[in-house]
Amino acid sequence: MTPSRPGGHAGLVENLYEYGLLDETWRAVWHAVPREPFIPRTAWRQGPARCEPLTNEADRLALIHADEPVVIQVDDGEPGGPGVATSSNSQPSMVARMLRLLLVDGGHRVLEIGTASGYVAALLSRRLGDSAVYSVEIDPGLAHHAAATLRAAGYTPNLACADGAWGWPDEAPFDRIVATCALRTVPHQLVRQLEPGGVLVAPVARAFWSGALVQLTADGTGQASGRFQGGAAYMPMRAHRPAPPPPVDQTSRRSVRARVDPRELLTLGFALYAGARLPGVRMVHADRADGAQVWLQDEDGSAATAVSGEDAYEYGARGLWDEVQRVRDEYVALGAPGARDFGLTVSDRGQQVWLHDPERVIEPAPLSEPVR
Numbered sequence: 001m002t003p004s005r006p007g008g009h010a011g012l013v014e015n016l017y018e019y020g021l022l023d024e025t026w027r028a029v030w031h032a033v034p035r036e037p038f039i040p041r042t043a044w045r046q047g048p049a050r051c052e053p054l055t056n057e058a059d060r061l062a063l064i065h066a067d068e069p070v071v072i073q074v075d076d077g078e079p080g081g082p083g084v085a086t087s088s089n090s091q092p093s094m095v096a097r098m099l100r101l102l103l104v105d106g107g108h109r110v111l112e113i114g115t116a117s118g119y120v121a122a123l124l125s126r127r128l129g130d131s132a133v134y135s136v137e138i139d140p141g142l143a144h145h146a147a148a149t150l151r152a153a154g155y156t157p158n159l160a161c162a163d164g165a166w167g168w169p170d171e172a173p174f175d176r177i178v179a180t181c182a183l184r185t186v187p188h189q190l191v192r193q194l195e196p197g198g199v200l201v202a203p204v205a206r207a208f209w210s211g212a213l214v215q216l217t218a219d220g221t222g223q224a225s226g227r228f229q230g231g232a233a234y235m236p237m238r239a240h241r242p243a244p245p246p247p248v249d250q251t252s253r254r255s256v257r258a259r260v261d262p263r264e265l266l267t268l269g270f271a272l273y274a275g276a277r278l279p280g281v282r283m284v285h286a287d288r289a290d291g292a293q294v295w296l297q298d299e300d301g302s303a304a305t306a307v308s309g310e311d312a313y314e315y316g317a318r319g320l321w322d323e324v325q326r327v328r329d330e331y332v333a334l335g336a337p338g339a340r341d342f343g344l345t346v347s348d349r350g351q352q353v354w355l356h357d358p359e360r361v362i363e364p365a366p367l368s369e370p371v372r
Helices: 008-018 024-032 057-064 092-102 119-128 140-153 188-192 268-277 320-333
Strands: 070-074 085-089 110-113 133-137 158-161 174-179 194-204 212-218 224-231 254-256 282-288 291-297 303-307 312-315 342-347 350-355
Touching: 008 024, 008 092, 024 092, 024 119, 070 140, 092 119, 092 174, 092 194, 092 212, 092 224, 110 119, 119 133, 119 140, 133 140, 140 158, 188 194, 188 342, 212 268, 212 342, 224 268, 268 320, 268 342, 268 350, 291 320, 303 320, 312 320
Parallel strands: 110 133, 110 174, 133 158, 174 194
Antiparallel strands: 070 085, 194 212, 212 224, 224 342, 254 312, 282 291, 291 303, 303 312, 342 350
8 A cells, every 4th residue: 555645844845856856865954944934924825916815824834835935025015015925935846946956065155145034045054054055135024034933943044134136245255146036137246256167046037038047157257157947937136126117109009910829929938039139028928718918018118919819919119019920930940949948148248148059149139110
């Protein structure tokens, strides 16, 4: 008779192990560091529009022991807000993926950007020892919670309440850096704080990207490069939150033929390519029973929208839907490469997305002629 799987935290860890996200060393670490003590009494479940408070203890524990994120702060901690998630204890499988990509080993010094609940700092402290772990949190309330919770759990990593976009220069260099918040661009100062051969793992979310995980290796000259490693949805670093889009002139609406189904634009591979070809263009989408709807907008207010099976509509001076269709044609002609075919290089000159090889940088596409 096959024994039943353990429940609670032990069952969660065993699932991560069976999925290949934990090796034996990390498996032992995760078993030793339960998630529940790091979750505040007031917590929320991420909803489609706003967060839902967990008022029932059974529901709270069930979420904590599931492979789901647990929201630990909404509206930056300000009362009376719309209930938008601003910090969470991340989805365990995503945490496990990121720690696996971090390639830590005994003797490594690690910097975490975004302490939040303190859970990742605890896992790293258990693996490497308190003195090897440094963690930065910008929010004073979260920083206080993390410090108290870590101390109560028996961990004393190095903690700072500061803007993680600047890293921790006084304690650099580090062997490993991990960001647990989404970066619009990878700050070069983080790359400069890596030892030669050091690894940085971070979720990156650009205007066109829903979020992609990148693993970069520093070359010792102030540059780091590496491939994307699949999708990763994280809340943005506070300094990297996008500005609200400009208003769209609804009177300029015009119909254009949609020869590309919006669903064809929703792969991460295409998003990485199109984000490099169309810098400054943001895309959001909604799933529908009969397909998908996408909304595109540039920094000046030109926009386009399309629904599966219908014509598209453009607004403003730029032929944005036609541009996206042309970029889609380019992407297909390249063989529709997957996310892991793309990479990122970060240097003092900025950052560049490339395809297959760092020498094959994807350059911005020429803008379309203004619509008259």
